[in-house]
Amino acid sequence: MNMEFITIEEWDEAWWGRMEQIYHEAFPSGAKTKGILRSMLNRRIGYLHAGGIRGRLLRWLLRVWWDKLRTRS
Incomplete structure (x- = not known):
């Protein structure tokens, strides 16, 4: 069984729809808002x-380029 892996560089509502439940389960309080996450992708700093198996999303993560964030502030 192989895990499928995808990187999302631009905001995609369909993908967010698949990720949102996992995100809120992982961060029941203190989670970044959807708007902040979308802004990070739109600004190309995140x-x-x-990752999933057979089309079932199992995990996801946000990667932020802190050096890009500092140069854009």
Whole structure:
């Protein structure tokens, strides 16, 4: 069984729909808002990575380029 892996560079509502439940389960309080996450992708300072098996999303993460964030402030 192989895990599928995807990197999302631009905001995608369909992917967010698949990720949102997992995100809120992982961060029941203190989670970044959808708007903040979308802004990070739009500004190209963050990327979403998702992994799943047979089309079932199991994990995802947000990667932020802090050096890009500092130069854009």
